[in-house]
Structure formats: structure tokens, C-alpha cells
Amino acid sequence: MYQSALRAVTFSTTSASTVARGFKVTLGSAISFGGHYYEYVSGSYSWAGARTLALGKTFNGLSGYLANLTSADENSFVKTKIGTDVWIGGSDEGTEGVWKWMDGPEAGITFWNGLSTGSAPSGKYANWNAGEPNDAGNEDYAQFYVNTGKWNDLPSGSRLGFLVEYGTDTPAIQTFSGTRIFSVTKATPTIIVAPTAAPINYGQTLGSSTLSGGSASVAGSFAFANPSTTPAAGTSNLNVIFTPTDNTRYETVTTSISVTVNKATTTIATPPTPTPIGYGQPLGSSTLGGGIASVPGSFAWTTPSTSPNAGTTSQGVTFTPSDTANYNTVTRSANVTVNKAMPSITTAPTATPIAFQSPN
């Protein structure tokens, strides 16, 4: 019955220490009587079942047993502390009509002989209700009436809650204590404004992005949860951790912010070399060979259907990366040579006959 009281204790502190605290709660004599302690157990138990459970209980180092009420004061004390009828420790199951306390310091002591017309041995206490015990149908177990504090004998088939007594013959401590361990939990700051992240390029780590503008309910700083990651190009929601300056009293808080990752710029180390074409042929007929870029991909004429004039002209070449999701396309120029066209001969010229004159 004291456990719930201990569990109800709450604790708060302004101390920065998070070491677990032990609290000792010591109660006075109100719940004890003569150095003994009493515990009501609710439920429906046979006397024998209640006895077994009571014997299995301990309290503050004291062993339990069904209560032996050995004085008017003890009997009155119990009456004020319980709210329902209960089993107590008396029984005449051993010898009919010989009522003994069965367990605890008074185990084996006879406190009553006979039925309701019987008597207590000299110096012994009993408080039977009028007409009890009557052994009506073999009643061998003592019941305590909460309303009157009187006792009645009941049969083995009856079911009641029971009263456990904890005590010894030797003078017992007058107080008991219970300890509850409290773990001190840190407070959680509130993120007022999440920080914004400067855009980065694909291939850069998240840690390369500068965080700015965040604020929280306490002083502290924001940082990416995974600064070494290199996110894909595009816009992603990524975790940012707020770490309070006073991290002994405040928890870290994780929030998610939007981060823009631009495509990486492709560099062209060596532009491709075009093969010559003839006048009238489109650029697409010129093969682009030997170009080197910083990432895999391919070169192609920007306007392959164009037919340039004869001579050497600069023409646009587009490099398209294989990974277009994360890398930009790049346009460069290359000098292509266009040779003059050879005219085609459709009809050969004819020659006029001339006269042959022999020499004289």
C-alpha cells in the first residue's frame, strides 16, 4: 500500500547534474502498530490460499503471515485501517475447537477453546462475534468483520481478501523506508526557425553547405546530421541536428530542412578533333574523335544538319554526360575543315577536226 505512494512522488530540479537521484521516504508509526506492519490484500482467496501468499511476502526485511490479533489494541488498530472483511491467522483445523494462531511469532499458540460458549486461555485475547465460533458445517478459519472488529469462523470454501502482518518477537524498527531512483531527464529545446542551407553542387559533401538563420529556444548551433554524404542533384529533405550549448540540461533536437544540390559542371580537358568533310556535306558527316571530358559521356555536333561553307570554320560541339541527372551538358567549339567540291563532268567537250598537210 506504500508502493503507490512512493510511485506518486515526482521530482524536478534546476541542477545541471543528470546523476540518478535516490530518495528515502520514511513514514511514521501511523501504518505500524507495536513495531508490526499490516498489509491488506484484496481478492478472493481461500484461507489456505491466503495463508500461502502471506507467508511468501516480505516487507522491509520482515516475513509476512496472516495477521495474529493478540490484543484489543491491535484488533482496534486493524479495524481502523481496513475497508472490508478479511482472513486473519486463526484456525482450528488441527483439532476441532482448539483455535491457534498458525504462523508468525505466535505460531502454535492457542487463543480459544471450544465453540461460542468456550473461553480464551489465561492472558490470551479473542474477539468472537456473538454466537461464534459455531463450526456451522465445519468452519475452521477466522474471519475479521470490518464493521465491528468481531471474528467469525468460516469454512474452507469461503473466499475473502486477507490481512498480512509483518513482525517479529524482537523489538522492530518503528519506521520503514522505501527508496525510489529518479533519472533526471534533459529538457527538449524548441526549434523556432529551422536554418536554411546554401546550395551545393553534386559531388560536394553536405558539410560544404553553409547553414544560416536557424534559431531555437535556447542557445546552440545547427549542423547536418550526416555531413559527409554527397546527395544527388535536385532538392532533398535532410536532417539537421540542433546541439544546445548547455548540453547537460538540454537534449539535442533533429529537424529536417530542404537542401538544393545543383548538377556538377563537366570540364572538357581536350576538345574532340573533327574529320574533314566536303563542301555540301552536313556536319554530321564529320566524325568527332579524341575528345576527353571529366566524366563519361559523348560528343556530338550541336547542329549536325548544318552544311558549312568551304574552308575552316568553328562549329558548336555538345558534350552530353552519361549521368545527365547529376552533370550538366557542356557546349564547346571545334574547327572543321570543309574541302571545295570537285565539279562533276557530265559531257566531255568535242574537238573540231583539222586538215593534215603533208610536208613537201
Ligand SMILES: [Ca+2]
Ligand atoms: Ca499480531
Ligand SMILES: [Ca+2]
Ligand atoms: Ca471449527
Ligand SMILES: [Ca+2]
Ligand atoms: Ca461461524
